[in-house]
Amino acid sequence: xxxxxxxxxxxxxxxxxAAREALDLLxxxxxxxxxxxxNPITPADAKRALDNLDFTYFIRLHAEFESILRDExxxxxxxxxxxxxxxESQALRARGIRPGSVNRALINRLEAIHRYRNSVAHGAAPxxxxxxxxxxxxxxxxxxxxxx
Amino acid sequence: xxVKLSPDQKQATIKEWQAQVKQLLGQVETWAKEQGWEVARTxxxxxxxxxxxxxxxxxxxxxxDKTRAHLEPIARFTLNGKGVVELYGWPGLRRVRLQPAKxxxxxxxxxxxxxxIPLHQPWNAENFYILVNDLVA
Numbered sequence: 647x648x649x650x651x652x653x654x655x656x657x658x659x660x661x662x663x664a665a666r667e668a669l670d671l672l673x674x675x676x677x678x679x680x681x682x683x684x685n686p687i688t689p690a691d692a693k694r695a696l697d698n699l700d701f702t703y704f705i706r707l708h709a710e711f712e713s714i715l716r717d718e719x720x721x722x723x724x725x726x727x728x729x730x731x732x733x734e735s736q737a738l739r740a741r742g743i744r745p746g747s748v749n750r751a752l753i754n755r756l757e758a759i760h761r762y763r764n765s766v767a768h769g770a771a772p773x774x775x776x777x778x779x780x781x782x783x784x785x786x787x788x789x790x791x792x793x794x
Numbered sequence: 795x796x797v798k799l800s801p802d803q804k805q806a807t808i809k810e811w812q813a814q815v816k817q818l819l820g821q822v823e824t825w826a827k828e829q830g831w832e833v834a835r836t837x838x839x840x841x842x843x844x845x846x847x848x849x850x851x852x853x854x855x856x857x858x859d860k861t862r863a864h865l866e867p868i869a870r871f872t873l874n875g876k877g878v879v880e881l882y883g884w885p886g887l888r889r890v891r892l893q894p895a896k897x898x899x900x901x902x903x904x905x906x907x908x909x910x911i912p913l914h915q916p917w918n919a920e921n922f923y924i925l926v927n928d929l930v931a
Contacts, residue, residue: 656887667873779908783886790860790885 651714651789655782658710662703662778669696701766704778708763711785718792730760734788741792748791755784799844808848811870811877814894814901815850818879822853822865825919832856844871855926860885863926879903883929890925892917 669692672679676689695702708730715733716726722740727733734756735745745753762776799807819835826833834854841847853865862884868891870877875893882889890913892903905913905925915921 652887659887671873779888783888786887787885 651718651792652786654710654714655707655786655789658703658707659778659782661706662699665703666696666699669699700778704776704781705763705767707778707781707785708759711789714789731757737792743791748788752784752787755780756788759784804845807870808845811867812848812850814877815867815879817901818892818903819851819853819865822855822922825922826853826855828919829923838867840867840869842869842871857926857930861930863929881925881929883926883931886930888929890929 673689673692673696676692712730712733715730715737718737719726719733719740724736724740727736738745738748759776759781823833823835832855834856836852836854838850838852839847840850850867852867855863855865857863864880864882864884866880866882868878868880872878872893877894879892880889881892889908891906891908893906895902895904903917905915905917905921907913
C-alpha cells in the first residue's frame with residue numbers, strides 16, 4: 647500500500663514538472679507560436695502561472711497527502727477526521743504506532759508545512775515558506791511509517 | 795516532441811534503450827557492491843506515448859536500515875533528451891536524472907539536477923558515491 651502512496655506523491659511531482667516545462671516552453675516561444683492559443687491568454691498570464699507554480703503544486707501535493715491519509719484510515723475501517731493532524735494520528739494508530747513515538751523533528755516540520763498550507767489556502771497567518779521538494783520529502787518520510 | 799516511428803523502428807528503439815539501461819544498472823550494481831551496499835533488482839513495465847509497453851529493470855540500493863537509493867528508468871522519449879533514468883534517495887525522494895550521452899563513442903551518463911542543470915561531473919564510481927550520499931542525507 648505504501649508503495650502506491652509513494653507513487654501518488656511522485657505523480658504530483660511529475661505533473662508539476664510537465665506544467666513547468668509547458669509554461670516555460672510557451673513563454674520562450676511566445677513570439678514564434680505557429681498556433682493560436684484556445685484561450686485569450688497573455689504572456690503576463692503565463693508568467694504569473696509560472697511564478698506561482700511551486701505554490702500551486704505545493705497545494706496539490708498537500709491535498710494528495712491528506713487524501714492518502716484518509717484512504718489509509720478508511721482502509722483500516724476508521725472514519726477519517728477532518729483535520730490533517732488528526733488524520734496523521736489516526737493513520738498511525740491504525741497501524742498500532744503511538745503518534746508520540748514518531749521523530750519529533752519530522753512532526754515539527756509537518757506542522758510547519760500544514761501552517762504554511764493554511765496560510766496560503768485560507769489567508770491565515772503566514773507560516774514559513776515551504777518548498778515543494780521539502781514537503782515531498784517530509785510527506786513521504788511520514789508515509790513510510792504506514793508501511794506494514 | 796512528436797515522434798513518428800515505424801513498428802520496426804519502435805522495436806529497435808526499445809531494444810537500444812533496454813541495452814543502455816541494462817549497462818547502467820550493471821555498472822551501478824558493481825559500484826554499490828564495492829561499497830558494501832546491498833542491491834536488489836525489480837522488474838518494471840514502462841508505457842510511453844510513442845512506444846508499445848516494454849519491460850526493463852530498476853535497482854534498489856540499501857544504504858542503511860531505512861535508507862535506500864533507487865535507480866529507475868523513466869522513459870526513452872523526453873523533451874530534449876534520448877532517455878531518462880532517475881536516481882533518488884528514500885524516503886526523502888531527492889533526485890537527479892541521468893541522460894545517456896556518447897563520449898568518444900562510448901556510452902556515458904549526464905547527471906541533471908531536478909531543475910534541469912547539468913552537473914558537469916564525470917559519471918564514475920566516485921561521483922556516484924557522492925551523489926548517493928547527498929540524495930539520502
